[in-house]
Amino acid sequence: MESSDVVIVGAGIVGAAVARRLALGGFRVTVLDRGASAGGTSSSGEGNLLVSDKGPGAELDLAVLSGRRWAEFAAELPAELGPGFPDIEFEAKGGLVVATTATGADALLAFADTQRSAGVDARPVTAAEAAELEPDLTPRVAAAVFYPDDAQVQPSVATEALLASARRHGARLRQGVTVLGGVVSGGRLVGVDTTAGRFGAEHTVVAAGPWSAEVAGNFGVRLPVLPRRGTVVVTTRMPRRIRHKVYDADYVGAVESELAALQTSSVVESTAAGTVLIGSSRERRGFDERIEAAVVGELAAKALILFPFLADVPVMRAYGGFRPFVPDHLPVIGPDPRLPGLWHATGHEGAGIGLSVGTAELIGALMTGVEPEIPAAPFAVTRESLRKVTTG
């Protein structure tokens, strides 16, 4: 039997960030993944580090904390990992949210007001200022808000970078290892049984994204995480004409929505490589991997509302993935009192790339018994808003 202080289930961005934080804190860490590193949700999104889509509350606090950590990490990383490591493409480019209708404008400006009261840098800009920020933007701007603190990373490379850093501090990664069940002794989870044998650990952290409910189920614990499907399309390379992250104002509503049916709203941005990423759709229909022409067509149509010039740009790729959806739209972070030894770091829906490093801070503080920088209670699995789905 192999033994460590902590076993982390999932080598996506959250597992990677937690592994790094705990390894730095002196824990002996083993990360297990049934597939390859960065092979699931972490490599199926856009790499958003956003405050613009979050209203006042616990998730915004976590986003702000995470934003600070990302800036530090991006600065430390090249020296730590050396020049051979691919660039994580961290860019604090800022986000521009655009409403093209009067109703959308009112809702956007009211939302930005509440954000400002919570300390977010949310700057209403005129149509002329928006055109200066984004010269190719549609002239039909009813209202626009600029968020200088929105940033971006290449999520797959960022995951690998966090894992590599964790390894440098002693963490071990085992890919292609599936967790089959928990080892319980004296009412406490003391390890996991896997396809590669038994791994003993004082703490087991579930960071399996949309597959977290299945992993927790192996330990006999109910966890209300469901897959919410998304599709992103990618254009061919071109000279950079889109400078910031640009969203239509519907995006916030779609993120907050409870609906299972297809919703799309535009998130358009250029990548370091010169492609343009266009998201994002949201649909709850299980782990159904198919990508449909109607979804791609709707994403295209919405993107053209923001940037009409894209009509002549070829799209060459579409990819889909599953976000870990929790009914009350907050991640689940911290120990699970129903089974001592079990921890959760999951349920970040579409915000996991951004929130990963803040999540790691919370777990690190809680595991060492230190007061976290922001309150952890809102993320507890025992919270009232999840009671119906975690009990019984």
Add this chain to the structure above:
Amino acid sequence: MSVDVLVIGAGPAGLAAARAARRAGARVVLLDSSDVLGGQFWRQPLAGGSDADIRALQHKWDRFVALRRVLTDDPDCEIVTGAQVWAVDRRDDAPPVVHALVGPADGGDRRRRVFVPRALVLATGAHERTLPFPGWDLPGVYTAGAAQAMAKGEGVAVGKRVLVAGTGPFLLPVAASLLHVGATVVGVVEASSWRRIARGWVPRPHELRPKDLMSKSAELGGYVRALAARRVPYRTGAAVLAAHGDSRVTAVTVARIADDWTPRQGTEQRVEADAVCVSHGFVPRTEIAISAGCALAADGSVRVDEEQRTSVPGVYAAGEITGIGGADLALAEGEAAGRAAAGRAGGAAEVARHRAFADRMHSAHGIRPGWKAWVGDDTIVCRCEEVTAGQLRTVLAATETRGLRSLKLSSRAGLGICQGRICGRNVEDLLPDAPLDPGRTANRPIVVPVRLGEIAAPPVEREV
């Protein structure tokens, strides 16, 4: 018109499928992205070719002409050329919904058509596989298929002094075509040794019907005679290890290679040439099949049963996408698939007979792992994104990932305009361990690049 059977691809397999489905009474729509029928095998100039060109460049031409005439004259077979399938929507237990754009690809007014067929025959063929070597990205290095297409489609030779290299029987017709359009072929270099070719082709000759053997021999013999008449050297057990030149190819290094294709030190020779045509076999074009939900075999081809049924009800596959086997096999499979798609049985025996040839070809000419020794750290593997083998190795060492998806995103290999069609298999082969997510370079939900404006239009009426 209602669509009983939709056929995608109008090469030998697709044409045979459309014909067989019509014979069985089904209403057929036949789609092809090209402006003319025939696929790569019967590629021809838009304006048609001279009789002399056709005799020299085409094989089984009479069969093509007959198929084309019957289908073109048939009011219950709608032929749609210039039709690019760009996406298919998988349905549960039914053929997928097929989305096409019809019209010139560079024109601004392609028409969207959406088909909901009762049965679907996929005959999308294959694209060429080329192994990388130092200098393969120089102007003047072509795939053998590109050289063949220019000879057949435009009557143009890719160079004056041309070397043809790689593996497989396809090298022979390419060399013959180049001769016909006026090039000097300075040599044909086949990677497999005579010993291996003989071991692949000769055993158990009683399993092959004399008629088939004669037909194959006559086809290959014709090419060999054409090469011999022009004194074209044919070498086996050798490979092009490098192409040289500043702005374009001026010479290549040819060397002997072992049975596993590892180069033999000290056997290098320099050959002057202004063009090199390379082919190391073919990769099935499976994008549409994968999106439709069809299960694949271990080698990446579409798995079919003896009546060409895929794992998806109502979806059939024929020709190179079920495994590379040449035109005779494609015609037989197309026939069986078309008949089965229209609800009739039969045709399996014919397929099995031709499949025997295909199996022999693979054992005689399949790629061997020693090719990786040709590839230096500076050799570009992914041409779209200019990723070298050295960069791939560095990223693998740095991340220790065992996932192709992560490797792609970290190295950018396979993320360019060809979406891994050219480099995908080569990248997979260069990994020291089998990836934990195999096949992820073949999954391409957007089948070909399409302009956002073309697909953003509101959905069009479905043709059921």
